[in-house]
Amino acid sequence: MDFLNSIILLTNFIIVPGITYGSQLALGAIGVTLIYGVLRFANFAYGDLMAFGTMIVILVTWYLQSKGISFGLLPTALIALPVGILFTIAVSLFFDKTVFEYYREKKSNPVTFIVVSLGIMFVLNAVVRIIIGPNDINFMDGHKFIMKAREFKQLTGLNEGLAIKSTQVITLITTIITCALLFYFLNKTKTGKSMRAYSDNEDLALLSGIDPKRIVLLTWVIVSILATVAGTLYGLDKSFKPFTYFNNLLPIFAATIVGGIGNPLGAFYGGFLIAFSEIALTYAYKKFFKYLMPESLEPSTLIQFISTDYKFAISFAILIIVLIFRPNGIFKGKVI
Amino acid sequence: MIRNIDFKICFSVIFLLTIFVGLFQSWGLALSILNLCLISGIMSMGVNIQWGFAGLINFGVMGFLAIGGLATVLVSVPPVYEAWAAGGVGILISGLFLAFIIFTIFFINKKLKKYKYKSYLVFFIIIISIPLLKFISGPSISKIESINAATSGFLGGANLPIIFSWFVGAILSAMVAFVVGKVCLGLRSDYLAISTLLVSGIIITIVKHEEWLSRGVKNVIGLKRPVPYEVDLQKSELFIKIIEFINFSKLSKNFDPEVNANLLNQLVISSSGVFVKFCFTIIFLSIVLIILYLSEKALNSPWGRMMRAIRDNEEAAKAMGKNVVKQHLFIFMLGSAIIGFAGAMLVTYDGLFTPSSYQPLRYTFLIWVMVLLGGTGNNYGAILGGFVVWFIWIQSAPFASVVINFTTNHLDDTSLIKEHLFNSVPYFRYLMMGCGLLLVMRYRPEGLLPEKVIKN
Numbered sequence: 047m048d049f050l051n052s053i054i055l056l057t058n059f060i061i062v063p064g065i066t067y068g069s070q071l072a073l074g075a076i077g078v079t080l081i082y083g084v085l086r087f088a089n090f091a092y093g094d095l096m097a098f099g100t101m102i103v104i105l106v107t108w109y110l111q112s113k114g115i116s117f118g119l120l121p122t123a124l125i126a127l128p129v130g131i132l133f134t135i136a137v138s139l140f141f142d143k144t145v146f147e148y149y150r151e152k153k154s155n156p157v158t159f160i161v162v163s164l165g166i167m168f169v170l171n172a173v174v175r176i177i178i179g180p181n182d183i184n185f186m187d188g189h190k191f192i193m194k195a196r197e198f199k200q201l202t203g204l205n206e207g208l209a210i211k212s213t214q215v216i217t218l219i220t221t222i223i224t225c226a227l228l229f230y231f232l233n234k235t236k237t238g239k240s241m242r243a244y245s246d247n248e249d250l251a252l253l254s255g256i257d258p259k260r261i262v263l264l265t266w267v268i269v270s271i272l273a274t275v276a277g278t279l280y281g282l283d284k285s286f287k288p289f290t291y292f293n294n295l296l297p298i299f300a301a302t303i304v305g306g307i308g309n310p311l312g313a314f315y316g317g318f319l320i321a322f323s324e325i326a327l328t329y330a331y332k333k334f335f336k337y338l339m340p341e342s343l344e345p346s347t348l349i350q351f352i353s354t355d356y357k358f359a360i361s362f363a364i365l366i367i368v369l370i371f372r373p374n375g376i377f378k379g380k381v382i
Numbered sequence: 383m384i385r386n387i388d389f390k391i392c393f394s395v396i397f398l399l400t401i402f403v404g405l406f407q408s409w410g411l412a413l414s415i416l417n418l419c420l421i422s423g424i425m426s427m428g429v430n431i432q433w434g435f436a437g438l439i440n441f442g443v444m445g446f447l448a449i450g451g452l453a454t455v456l457v458s459v460p461p462v463y464e465a466w467a468a469g470g471v472g473i474l475i476s477g478l479f480l481a482f483i484i485f486t487i488f489f490i491n492k493k494l495k496k497y498k499y500k501s502y503l504v505f506f507i508i509i510i511s512i513p514l515l516k517f518i519s520g521p522s523i524s525k526i527e528s529i530n531a532a533t534s535g536f537l538g539g540a541n542l543p544i545i546f547s548w549f550v551g552a553i554l555s556a557m558v559a560f561v562v563g564k565v566c567l568g569l570r571s572d573y574l575a576i577s578t579l580l581v582s583g584i585i586i587t588i589v590k591h592e593e594w595l596s597r598g599v600k601n602v603i604g605l606k607r608p609v610p611y612e613v614d615l616q617k618s619e620l621f622i623k624i625i626e627f628i629n630f631s632k633l634s635k636n637f638d639p640e641v642n643a644n645l646l647n648q649l650v651i652s653s654s655g656v657f658v659k660f661c662f663t664i665i666f667l668s669i670v671l672i673i674l675y676l677s678e679k680a681l682n683s684p685w686g687r688m689m690r691a692i693r694d695n696e697e698a699a700k701a702m703g704k705n706v707v708k709q710h711l712f713i714f715m716l717g718s719a720i721i722g723f724a725g726a727m728l729v730t731y732d733g734l735f736t737p738s739s740y741q742p743l744r745y746t747f748l749i750w751v752m753v754l755l756g757g758t759g760n761n762y763g764a765i766l767g768g769f770v771v772w773f774i775w776i777q778s779a780p781f782a783s784v785v786i787n788f789t790t791n792h793l794d795d796t797s798l799i800k801e802h803l804f805n806s807v808p809y810f811r812y813l814m815m816g817c818g819l820l821l822v823m824r825y826r827p828e829g830l831l832p833e834k835v836i837k838n
Contacts, residue, residue: 088572145820156572157439161754162823164747168816171743175809292743296583299576351513355591362580369577370565371501 047204052337054206058195060329064322066214066283069221072317073276074294075301076228076310077269083245083308084265085146087159092273093295094170097288098137099274100281101178103130104185111187119189120216121282130278134270141166142266150262167292174288183286186213213283224275225314228268232310237264245308297324297358300365306375315377320361327351327360388762388831396769403777410652413659415776420666421728422768426752427673427761428720434759434833435681436713437693439575442562444745445582446718448589449558450551450725451735452596457547458606459539465526465594466537472522473537473594479518483511526594536597544606548726555722556715558585563714567707579742590737602735609661615654625650662731669727670765673720677761689713690759743812748775751819757829766831774818775811782810 074096081089089095106126116122145162192215195207232238244251244261252258277291284290297320305316330350352360368376396419404412425443432438487504494500527535566577589596596602615621626633629649633642680686692699692706700706729735748771756767783804790800822829 088576145824148824157575158823158827160439160572160575161750162820164750165816165819165823168743168747168751168812168819170816172809172812172816175812176803176806179806180809289741296580300580303573303576352516353591356587359584359587362584365580366565366577367505369569369573371505373569373573 048337068318068321072314074298075313077272078302079313090163091167096273096277097291099134100277102133121188138266138270297361300361306377312377328354392762392766419769419772422772423765424724426764426768430764432717442578442582445585446555446721447725450722451729453551454547454729458544460541462538469522469526476519551726552719552723556719559715559718563711612654757831759833763831778811
């Protein structure tokens with residue numbers, strides 16, 4: 047019984063939140079990695095692109111709610127998602143046409159691209175704050191819990207409860223669907239293959255008749271979809287605040303590089319690696335050991351590797367360790 | 383230096399804009415803008431040394447500024463003796479332990495160069511030492527933080543004049559930059575950008591959450607000043623006499639002595655604030671000029687030529703026998719030291735240390751906008767950029783409200799759109815910064831004052 051209790055404890059506090067957070071990071075990281083792979087720069091405006099997409103979703107959600115439309119048990123935001131995606135695609139393409147295209151044609155160095163993406167970051171930051179304000183917004187509606195801790199306890203007769211929020215399940219399912227579609231597209235379809243070819247070797251791809259404009263356009267479309275989905279899922283799960291989205295860019299970057307920059311599958315694993323290490327290293331294992339150890343050996347301290355304050359710092363530290371020992375990422379990324 | 387055209391442009395713009403604000407808004411505002419502009423100028427000179435001279439992209443500006451800020455606390459605040467008595471020994475022991483760990487890692491790095499599993503060994507030591515360190519320091523930290531938690535709850539500082547802290551801030555920053563540089567400088571440019579950004583995030587987390595050291599999110603207020611306090615000035619006879627003398631014409635207009643005394647009192651209060659800011663201006667301006675002079679000297683020396691050579695063609699410089707790695711590390715430390723210096727100045731000027739206010743947008747990317755807008759590789763450009771960007775940053779809110787007023791003139795005063803726009807006035811500055819950066823990068827990528835190609 048004690049063993050089961052301890053397993054449930056870990057599931058409730060590490061595995062379920064880890065999977066949710068990991069999915070959100072993974073979606074974000076795949077977006078960053080695709081931009082890096084195809085367009086060859088680190089996009090600092092990505093966090094704010096996520097915030098922008100989520101903002102549109104929230105606005106549409108509010109509109110739908112005011113009309114009395116809802117999605118039953120599921121959050122209304124899921125209906126609003128396609129609209130958000132469309133707007134985000136429009137914004138990405140607008141910035142690509144007005145800003146990035148010029149530097150791409152000039153073949154500027156990566157630092158110029160980074161600086162330009164900083165400019166876009168400032169602009170998007172301002173736009174989001176001007177339209178929706180800097181405050182916390184909770185736009186989750188529908189059914190909150192699939193399983194409450196108390197219900198679980200009654201059901202199984204265990205001491206520990208297992209709470210599963212519906213947003214966590216939605217996040218997982220959406221991530222699985224999105225990633226399955228994306229990897230099918232990249233690996234099986236002709237267009238996806240041409241995109242990978244372009245990312246691998248630009249000149250060779252051009253020689254074999256791949257249209258670079260089409261590839262760039264496609265990349266922005268995919269990236270915008272990923273950004274909006276990831277942003278909305280994060281907002282549903284926690285809450286929407288523009289500043290948090292900017293801050294989330296940092297663990298996303300960490301996940302991207304840890305997984306090998308330019309490698310979508312690596313970014314996927316990187317997201318989960320970062321999420322799980324953030325959660326597992328800051329969790330206090332006192333109760334866990336209480337169940338497993340005999341009473342005489344019960345721990346007196348919290349048994350926490352590092353305090354929760356350092357949650358973000360862990361992902362940064364992992365990144366730096368990876369950069370020192372394997373600069374190309376754990377899964378081989380672009381050799382740059 | 384005086385004959386230099388850039389110098390003239392740079393300082394006449396600063397002078398004219400300050401006079402303009404002074405005449406049309408108020409002298410207090412003009413001087414406070416000028417002071418922050420001067421500090422920003424020093425920050426952007428620090429970044430310019432790294433980016434403009436050596437081509438190193440450092441997105442960790444925020445972290446070094448915070449280290450400078452921390453230095454002011456560590457140097458100038460009076461020590462909390464009770465806290466030292468309660469947990470000082472524990473902290474010292476853990477400090478020794480940390481030093482021992484670092485020494486061991488260095489030792490392993492130096493002596494066991496050939497050992498295959500060296501990196502795993504270092505990794506293992508770090509993993510083991512973190513919980514150990516927590517175990518050693520934990521009890522004394524909680525003791526320190528529990529002493530007078532509302533007013534102190536930290537170890538305090540050395541109770542020295544705050545001017546020292548500027549140099550301490552510079553030294554601390556250079557030390558941290560040494561470690562960061564050892565780890566990150568070998569990376570390619572965009573990796574370097576990301577990793578320095580993340581390192582600065584780690585630094586901020588430490589400053590924010592190690593309350594025994596910095597009081598963390600509880601902030602340290604009422605820091606010392608290198609200039610007199612307003613309250614003391616208002617009591618000093620000499621200062622009142624001077625104010626009376628300056629405003630003689632104003633005061634002699636009315637004959638009622640009571641009205642006169644009231645007016646004088648008001649004048650003294652308002653001008654004491656201006657005077658304090660003016661003292662700061664003099665100190666800051668002289669520091670800007672000193673750093674500018676040294677930096678110009680360095681840029682035009684053989685060393686500066688070598689740095690530019692390394693920046694423009696690393697391979698060729700290597701072939702000429704220059705130690706690129708060493709020079710990069712050195713210039714990274716130098717630039718970070720200047721940034722740390724500016725960080726300490728900023729906290730001194732504000733009079734309070736608020737770790738939670740350090741955000742990358744304001745303290746890293748805005749500084750970068752200053753450098754890029756002003757002109758990379760040109761010190762005058764960096765100062766001008768610092769001034770112009772900070773000026774726009776401050777003045778964009780009033781400017782935006784004028785624009786909004788103009789465009790929404792036909793709308794009702796109670797209109798929701800108008801109200802919403804007015805509430806979001808502070809965020810128009812981000813929009814202006816972004817658009818400004820994009821325009822400069824597109825149409826004048828070398829900045830307002832481009833780098834001079836020096837022919838010897």
